[in-house]
Amino acid sequence: MKPFFIIGNWKLNGNTIFVKNYINKIKNFLNKKKLNYCKISIAPSYTYLYLSNIYLNNTKIALTAQNVDINLSGSFTGEISINMLKDIGVKYVIIGHSERRIFHKETNEYISKKFHIIKSNDLIPILCIGETKLEKDMNQTKDICAKQIDVILNDQGVQAFNNTIIAYEPIWAIGSGKSANPIEVQNIHKFIRDYIAQKDLNISKNIIIQYGGSINENNIDMFIKQKDINGFLIGKASLTAENFISIVKKAEKIISSIH
Numbered sequence: 001m002k003p004f005f006i007i008g009n010w011k012l013n014g015n016t017i018f019v020k021n022y023i024n025k026i027k028n029f030l031n032k033k034k035l036n037y038c039k040i041s042i043a044p045s046y047t048y049l050y051l052s053n054i055y056l057n058n059t060k061i062a063l064t065a066q067n068v069d070i071n072l073s074g075s076f077t078g079e080i081s082i083n084m085l086k087d088i089g090v091k092y093v094i095i096g097h098s099e100r101r102i103f104h105k106e107t108n109e110y111i112s113k114k115f116h117i118i119k120s121n122d123l124i125p126i127l128c129i130g131e132t133k134l135e136k137d138m139n140q141t142k143d144i145c146a147k148q149i150d151v152i153l154n155d156q157g158v159q160a161f162n163n164t165i166i167a168y169e170p171i172w173a174i175g176s177g178k179s180a181n182p183i184e185v186q187n188i189h190k191f192i193r194d195y196i197a198q199k200d201l202n203i204s205k206n207i208i209i210q211y212g213g214s215i216n217e218n219n220i221d222m223f224i225k226q227k228d229i230n231g232f233l234i235g236k237a238s239l240t241a242e243n244f245i246s247i248v249k250k251a252e253k254i255i256s257s258i259h
């Protein structure tokens with residue numbers, strides 16, 4: 001069985017004290033409770049990855065980066081390469097987040113290059129996809145998701161999706177306080193899995209499909225119960241260790257009651 005993978009995306013938040021306290025609290029929690037169904041990760045900003053990696057030493061908490069450059073080295077002022085991330089213990093890299101698509105004008109083609117550089121250096125991409133409110137209202141969600149996946153499928157083939165994560169994040173649900181409907185999310189997740197299955201059944205079975213968009217402790221139940229929802233990418237509700245831990249605790253409880 002795939003672990004239910006919960007990632008806290010801290011976005012542009014935190015400082016050294018925050019990192020220390022947060023990780024200590026999670027470590028204390030994990031010392032008391034063994035996770036049987038969930039896997040967890042945090043995604044601090046670049047500046048705190050190194051420190052986080054030191055604090056995370058000897059724990060099962062994986063380290064996720066929020067971004068990466070498409071180049072390995074050279075004259076690219078302000079950029080961070082995949083080798084640098086690997087060097088400081090990063091395992092997963094978020095790409096295609098709508099905040100980068102919107103505020104940094106990242107295109108599907110550019111995101112595909114990031115996907116490639118991550119995969120070819122043996123780290124794991126978390127590819128964020130999802131539609132705007134307007135696209136949802138026009139019933140275009142599946143087309144948009146397919147298009148965002150297609151660029152990578154066409155450039156790199158289905159094999160590139162082996163051991164990767166897709167995070168379905170409807171843009172209108174992110175940071176809005178209003179999550180999507182879990183049944184509708186299940187429908188989209190199934191569509192995504194079937195879409196990959198048309199090319200390779202095994203890869204589609206193994207792919208982790210997370211949901212992200214205003215997830216919190218009070219709305220996770222129905223999401224967790226859906227067959228094709230394999231984890232969460234959480235922004236706001238991951239910004240205190242207490243909230244993050246409550247979500248993980250509750251997820252463990254719900255999943256244990258299903259099995």
Ligand code: PGA
Pocket residue numbers: 009169173174175176177212213214215233234235236237
């Ligand atoms: P949110 O963010 O949980 O604050 O909606 C999710 C995300 O952007 O990954």
